[in-house]
Amino acid sequence: MTDSTSELPASSPPEADYVLHLYITGATPNSLRAVRNIKEICETYLAGRYELLIIDIYQQPLLARQEQIVAAPTLVRQRPLPRRQLVGDLSNRAAVLISLGVPQPGSAT
Amino acid sequence: MHEYKLAPTALPQLPKAPTGIEGLDEITEGGLPLGRPTLVCGSAGCGKTLFGIEFLVRGILDYDEPGVLMTFEETADELAANVTSLGFDLKAMQDDKKLRVDHVHIDRSEIEETGEYDLEGLFIRLGYAIDTIGAKRVMLDTIEALFSGFPNEAVLRSEIRRLFRWLKDKGVTTVITAERGEGSLTRQGLEEYVSDCVILLDNRVIDQITTRRLRIVKYRGTTHGTNEYPYLITEDGFSVLPITSLKLEHTVSNEIISSGVPGLDEMFTRRGWYKGSSILITGTAGTAKTTLAASFALEACRRGERCLYFAFEESPAQLIRNMRAVGLDLQPHLDKGLLHIEASRPTLNGLERHLVTVHKLIKEYQPQCVVIDPISNLISVGSLSEVRSMLTRLIDFLKVSNITALFTALVSGRDGRMEMTEEGVSSLVDTWISVRDLEGIGERNRGLSILKARGMSHSNQVREFLVTDTGIQLLDVVIGPLGIITGASRLTQRIQEQAQLTAQEQEIARKDRELERKRRVLEATIANLRTEFESVEEELRQVNDEESSLQNAISQARSAATHDLNNRRPAAEPQRPA
Numbered sequence: 073m074t075d076s077t078s079e080l081p082a083s084s085p086p087e088a089d090y091v092l093h094l095y096i097t098g099a100t101p102n103s104l105r106a107v108r109n110i111k112e113i114c115e116t117y118l119a120g121r122y123e124l125l126i127i128d129i130y131q132q133p134l135l136a137r138q139e140q141i142v143a144a145p146t147l148v149r150q151r152p153l154p155r156r157q158l159v160g161d162l163s164n165r166a167a168v169l170i171s172l173g174v175p176q177p178g179s180a181t
Numbered sequence: 182m183h184e185y186k187l188a189p190t191a192l193p194q195l196p197k198a199p200t201g202i203e204g205l206d207e208i209t210e211g212g213l214p215l216g217r218p219t220l221v222c223g224s225a226g227c228g229k230t231l232f233g234i235e236f237l238v239r240g241i242l243d244y245d246e247p248g249v250l251m252t253f254e255e256t257a258d259e260l261a262a263n264v265t266s267l268g269f270d271l272k273a274m275q276d277d278k279k280l281r282v283d284h285v286h287i288d289r290s291e292i293e294e295t296g297e298y299d300l301e302g303l304f305i306r307l308g309y310a311i312d313t314i315g316a317k318r319v320m321l322d323t324i325e326a327l328f329s330g331f332p333n334e335a336v337l338r339s340e341i342r343r344l345f346r347w348l349k350d351k352g353v354t355t356v357i358t359a360e361r362g363e364g365s366l367t368r369q370g371l372e373e374y375v376s377d378c379v380i381l382l383d384n385r386v387i388d389q390i391t392t393r394r395l396r397i398v399k400y401r402g403t404t405h406g407t408n409e410y411p412y413l414i415t416e417d418g419f420s421v422l423p424i425t426s427l428k429l430e431h432t433v434s435n436e437i438i439s440s441g442v443p444g445l446d447e448m449f450t451r452r453g454w455y456k457g458s459s460i461l462i463t464g465t466a467g468t469a470k471t472t473l474a475a476s477f478a479l480e481a482c483r484r485g486e487r488c489l490y491f492a493f494e495e496s497p498a499q500l501i502r503n504m505r506a507v508g509l510d511l512q513p514h515l516d517k518g519l520l521h522i523e524a525s526r527p528t529l530n531g532l533e534r535h536l537v538t539v540h541k542l543i544k545e546y547q548p549q550c551v552v553i554d555p556i557s558n559l560i561s562v563g564s565l566s567e568v569r570s571m572l573t574r575l576i577d578f579l580k581v582s583n584i585t586a587l588f589t590a591l592v593s594g595r596d597g598r599m600e601m602t603e604e605g606v607s608s609l610v611d612t613w614i615s616v617r618d619l620e621g622i623g624e625r626n627r628g629l630s631i632l633k634a635r636g637m638s639h640s641n642q643v644r645e646f647l648v649t650d651t652g653i654q655l656l657d658v659v660i661g662p663l664g665i666i667t668g669a670s671r672l673t674q675r676i677q678e679q680a681q682l683t684a685q686e687q688e689i690a691r692k693d694r695e696l697e698r699k700r701r702v703l704e705a706t707i708a709n710l711r712t713e714f715e716s717v718e719e720e721l722r723q724v725n726d727e728e729s730s731l732q733n734a735i736s737q738a739r740s741a742a743t744h745d746l747n748n749r750r751p752a753a754e755p756q757r758p759a
Contacts, residue, residue: 140287
C-alpha cells in the first residue's frame with residue numbers, strides 16, 4: 073500500500089491525488105497558522121501528489137457561499153472523494169492526516 | 182395600560198420595526214426592536230419559520246425593507262415552495278434584489294475539527310448578503326443547527342454572542358428562531374445572548390384540539406402585552422389575536438331596529454332593540470331559536486342591510502329550506518348578496534380559527550348584522566373559559582364595529598339551570614331573550630320572555646308564540662286562574678270565556694226585558710192611578726162647583742134681602758119666610 077502510493081506521484085503529475093482548498097480569512101492568526109500547517113503537511117506527506125489552493129473569503133465572499141463555508145479557516149478536501157471539511161487551524165496533525173486519508177507516519181516507514 | 186399612557190410623554194419610545202403580522206404589532210406596541218435581534222422560540226410545528234419569513238416578506242412588501250434569510254435547515258427552494266401557498270413569491274423577491282436566501286448546509290459527517298477556528302465564514306456570507314441588497318431585516322433559521330455541526334460548544338457560544346453583537350452594530354432587525362428546550366426557552370440557551378426581545382410560540386393540544394399561543398416573554402425597554410395570545414397560521418399567513426378592547430369606550434347608537442317579529446318588538450318599550458347591541462337568545466332544543474334568528478336576519482335584509490349568518494348546525498341549503506317552510510324566504514336576499522350564510526362544523530377548526538374566520542368575513546362583507554347560530558356548539562371545540570374569552574373578543578369586536586349581533590345558545594332545560602348564564606356570555610350581551618318549552622298536560626308550547634334589555638324597559642310576561650306558515654306569531658296573553666295559560670288550555674279558556682260571555686249577554690238581555698216589563702207595569706199602574714185621580718178630581722170639582730153655585734145663590738139672595746131691608750122695609754118681609 074505504502075509502496076504503491078509512493079510510486080504514484082511521478083506517474084501522474086497533471087491529475088493530483090489530493091485537491092485541497094484552504095479558505096482563510098485574511099491574516100488572522102488562525103489563518104496564518106492554518107496556511108503554515110497545511111503547507112508543512114503537504115510537503116511532508118503528499119509531496120508532489122497534491123494541489124493546494126488558498127482562498128481568502130474576505131476577497132471572495134461568493135465562494136464562501138458556494139462552498140458552504142461557515143467556519144474559518146476551513147480546509148476542503150475536494151479529492152479524493154467524498155468531499156470533506158476540516159475546520160480549524162490544522163494544528164492537530166494526527167486528526168488532519170486521518171481526515172485527509174493520508175497514511176499515518178508510523179505505518180508509512 | 183395607564184402606566185403605558187404616561188410613559189411616552191416622559192421617555193422617547195424605543196424605535197420599532199413593524200412586523201406587518203396581523204395583531205402582533207398591537208401586542209408589541211409597534212413591532213420588534215429596530216436594529217436588534219429578537220428571539221422566536223417554540224417547539225416543532227409552531228410556525229417559527231413562518232413567523233420569520235412573514236416578517237421578512239412584509240418588510241419587503243409593506244415597508245420596503247430588503248431582507249436576508251439565512252436558513253440552516255431547509256434549502257432556498259424548499260422554503261420558497263413552502264410559502265407559495267401563502268402567496269409569498271420568494272423567487273420574484275430574490276430577482277428584484279429585495280431578498281437574499283442563503284442556505285447554510287452543515288453536515289456533521291463532513292466536518293472534522295483540527296484546531297482552533299471561528300465562524301468568520303458565516304459572518305462573511307451574512308455580511309455579503311446584507312451589503313449587496315442593503316438589507317434592513319435578517320432572519321436566522323435555526324441557528325442552533327450549528328450546534329449539531331460543530332462539536333466545540335465554547336467556540337460556538339462565543340461566536341454566536343459575537344454574531345448578535347455584530348448584527349446589532351450593523352443595525353439590522355433580526356429574527357432568530359430556536360427550538361424550545363426542556364426547562365429553558367431554547368435548547369442551547371440562546372436567550373442568554375438575545376436579550377432584547379423574546380417571543381415564545383406554543384402549540385398545545387387539549388382534548389384533541391390544537392391551540393396555538395404566543396407570548397412575549399420579554400421586551401427590553403418597552404411595555405408590551407403580557408398575556409398569551411392565540412395565533413393562527415391561515416392562508417394569509419401568521420395572525421395573532423389580541424383583539425380584546427380592554428377599554429370599554431365604543432360609541433353607541435340610539436337607533437332602534439326591529440327584531441323581525443312584530444310581537445316581539447311590542448314587548449320592548451321602544452319597539453325593538455338598539456342598533457349595534459348584542460342579543461342572546463337562549464332556549465332548549467326545538468324552541469325556534471333559529472327561526473327567531475332567521476327572522477332577524479330577514480328583517481335586516483328587508484331594510485337593505487347586509488347580514489352575515491354563521492350556521493354551525495345546518496348547511497345553507499337546509500337552513501333556507503327550513504326557513505321557507507315557515508314563510509321566511511332567505512333566497513332572494515342571498516341572491517342579491519345582502520345575506521351571506523357561512524356554514525361550518527364547529528369542530529372543523531379551533532376556536533381561534535373560528536374567530537379569525539368571523540373577523541375575516543366581517544371585514545370582507547362589512548355587514549350591519551351578524552347572526553351566530555348557535556354559540557353553544559363552540560363548547561365542543563374548547564373549554565368553557567376559552568369559549569368565553571373568544572366570545573368576549575368577538576362581542577367586543579362587533580360592538581366596536583357597531584354591528585348588531587344576535588347569538589343563539591342551546592341550554593339544557595333538564596338540570597334546572599335554564600336561566601343560568603350560558604358560557605358566561607349573558608353578562609356580555611345587552612339583550613337576553615329566553616325561549617322555552619311550556620310543558621302542560623299532554624302538550625308542549627313555546628314561550629318567550631325577555632330576561633334583560635339594557636337601556637329600555639320591557640314586558641315581564643312569558644308570551645306564548647307559534648311558528649306559523651308566515652313566521653313567528655306571538656299570541657295574546659291569556660291569564661287564567663293559575664297564571665298565564667297556553668296551548669289547549671288556552672283554547673279551553675277561550676271557549677269557556679265565550680260561553681261565559683254568551684251567558685252574560687243573555688243575562689243582560691233578560692234583565693233588560695224584566696226592566697221593560699217592570700216599566701210597563703209601573704206605567705200601567707201610573708195610568709190607573711192617574712185615571713182614578715182624575716175621576717176623584719172630577720167628582721171633587723163637581724162638588725166644589727155645586728157648593729160654590731149654592732153659595733153664590735145664597736149670597737145673592739142675602740145681599741138682595743139686605744138691600745131691601747135697608748131701603749124699603751116692606752121688602753124685607755116677603756123675604757123672611759124664604
